[in-house]
Amino acid sequence: MKEDFLHYLWKFKKFETLNLQTTQNESLTIIKTGNYLESSGPDFFNAQIIIGNQKWAGNVEMHLKSSDWYIHGHERDVAYENVILHVVWEHDTEIFRQNNTEIPVLVLKDFISPDILNNYNLLMTPKSWISCEKEIAQINPFVFKNWQERLFFERLERKSKFIFNLLEETNQDWEAVLFCLLAKNFGLNTNGNTFFQIAQSIPFSIIRKESFETENLEALLFGGSGLLDAEKEDVYFTDLKIRYFYLLNKYQLAKTYADPLEFFKHRPDNFPTIRLSQLAALYNKHQNLFSKIVELKSIKKVYELLTVSAGLYWQNHYQFDKESHKKPKVLSKAFIDLIILNTVIPLQFAYAQKRGELVFEDLIDFMKEVAPEKNSIIDKFESFGLISKSAFDTQVLLQLKNEYCNQKACLKCAIGMELLKNN
Incomplete structure (x- = not known):
């Protein structure tokens, strides 16, 4: 007990x-x-x-x-x-x-009463994965719906803390916050921290000034990643390297050293070279990106805004000096969905909180347009009868598993309390 x-x-x-x-x-x-x-x-x-x-x-x-x-x-x-x-x-x-x-x-x-003690012991008896795995699909729909909404906003509140910390570090510059957040999420789990370090090492005022030339943005990003430190005969590589050191001198920037990038664990389309080029293309295509993102209300508009392709060089390359079959490197729908989950929605939530606005229903409706995530946790919940129809459902289940089930916090969970009452 x-x-x-x-x-x-x-x-x-x-x-x-x-x-x-x-x-x-x-x-x-x-x-x-x-x-x-x-x-x-x-x-x-x-x-x-x-x-x-x-x-x-x-x-x-x-x-x-x-x-x-x-x-x-x-x-x-x-x-x-x-x-x-x-x-x-x-x-x-x-x-x-x-x-x-x-x-x-x-x-x-x-x-x-003995009944309450018995219900508690049944709930807390070790199961194969979570305590309520046999009963969770039969929970009162009204209870479950209210708990879903609470879990969803708990998850957003946790993500918004990171955004508010960034806001303090950037002197309340929302555009700079967005750039760092996008960089981190373009890097995915493996390279996210390195991409974030690169973004933080470049004052966003320089990104604004250089956004009219994609090659200059690529030079700053690739240079900050350490990918330009080698010696290669590749003409494009050489051009980026010259641009990078020119920009360092122009803006009096110190050479930075981010953590090494990981290629091995990724499919080629997720190589950091491709993702950094796509990030540069996005900022070349859109100035004042933050103001556009906070106004987005539909999934269709997000796809229109974020659909960009890596630069021409990368149409037949995945790495410098190694030519490959020609293939457009456009941001996929699945990747944009990840950006919606980890950047667009958290940023809209944090911005509304800062302004004292209520956007709860809008964000829930937005999330219900996004396709459900696919991972082992969601698959396991599905085996217990919880079918996710949208990213709203999957984000809720991830919050439930990580913050309640894994912590054995059944008595802080509406599902656990309902079972304790009704078993």
């Missing part, structure tokens, strides 16, 4: 509240359970209770055993001096404040 089960029982009063008694056989009446705090300090703040004929206002602390009070060192922490009730599963020792007054104790297991 975990303490969060006690938190759940207390917060929702899932126990017999009449005829409560402390371990000292005094009657106990709960007026207010208090505010649940998921931070340091007592578990519930500003509770109100009556013990005997005395009304108390203060905090409530919970442990599986009374002796955990001393194991956690609460007797030395002034934050716990205002605890008016110690709620435990088992009482194995008396607890005292620093002034030597005894803290009343409620043994919760004496006042809960």
